[in-house]
Amino acid sequence: DGGITQSPKYLFRKEGQNVTLSCEQNLNHDAMYWYRQDPGQGLRLIYYSQIVNDFQKGDIAEGYSVSREKKESFPLTVTSAQKNPTAFYLCASSPPAGKLFFGSGTQLSVL
Amino acid sequence: AQKITQTQPGMFVQEKEAVTLDCTYDTSDPSYGLFWYKQPSSGEMIFLIYQGSYDQQNATEGRYSLNFQKARKSANLVISASQLGDSAMYFCAMREARMDSSYKLIFGSGTRLLVRP
Numbered sequence: 001d002g003g004i005t006q007s008p009k010y011l012f013r014k015e016g017q018n019v020t021l022s023c024e025q026n027l028n029h030d031a032m033y034w035y036r037q038d039p040g041q042g043l044r045l046i047y048y049s050q051i052v053n054d055f056q057k058g059d060i061a062e063g064y065s066v067s068r069e070k071k072e073s074f075p076l077t078v079t080s081a082q083k084n085p086t087a088f089y090l091c092a093s094s095p096p097a098g099k100l101f102f103g104s105g106t107q108l109s110v111l
Numbered sequence: 112a113q114k115i116t117q118t119q120p121g122m123f124v125q126e127k128e129a130v131t132l133d134c135t136y137d138t139s140d141p142s143y144g145l146f147w148y149k150q151p152s153s154g155e156m157i158f159l160i161y162q163g164s165y166d167q168q169n170a171t172e173g174r175y176s177l178n179f180q181k182a183r184k185s186a187n188l189v190i191s192a193s194q195l196g197d198s199a200m201y202f203c204a205m206r207e208a209r210m211d212s213s214y215k216l217i218f219g220s221g222t223r224l225l226v227r228p
Contacts, residue, residue, distance in 0.1 A: 031214065045216075092156075
């Protein structure tokens with residue numbers, strides 16, 4: 001089935017540790033996005049990529065990094081510089097000017 | 112700067128009744144799109160309905176309709192004949208057509224809808 005796969009569903013981070021969230025899509029979309037959602041709040045854009053080997057910072061990029069080496073994949077690394085990483089992370093993709101298709105999310109917690 | 116405002120943190124509706132979820136937006140761009148997404152407790156975001164700024168008619172998708180009032184910059188979601196499965200968070204979002212060809216969405220803070228049996 002076509003869609004977006006995020007893994008893992010739950011992730012725990014220790015102090016000072018970098019962790020990477022996976023996002024894979026088989027929808028053949030050029031654009032991919034990472035959003036962060038805090039409890040009871042809306043989604044805030046972390047990074048987005050319009051095309052392979054190119055990505056742009058969103059509104060809250062500090063403490064995060066991404067790569068886009070393949071069209072299908074857009075992994076997000078939460079670095080030790082992100083002091084408040086506990087949140088629900090959603091990956092999305094879209095065709096040009098189209099609606100966003102979302103993955104099922106990753107809940108990241110700090111140990 | 113573009114902004115989306117949802118002023119209702121929570122709403123109750125009786126099963127089988129209609130409910131309106133409010134959304135206002137702010138943008139200086141004449142070309143934009145408005146979206147509504149549903150987020151059940153499982154966390155995934157489900158697309159419900161879309162309205163383009165140049166669309167002449169209000170969008171409808173089954174039991175969902177969008178009450179688009181351009182002059183007031185509002186895009187309220189109307190759910191008719193509410194069902195228990197409609198209980199979820201609902202997010203309004205906006206996309207501007209940007210010079211750099213990016214089409215990222217910005218989201219409101221959401222409205223939690225609870226449908227009473």
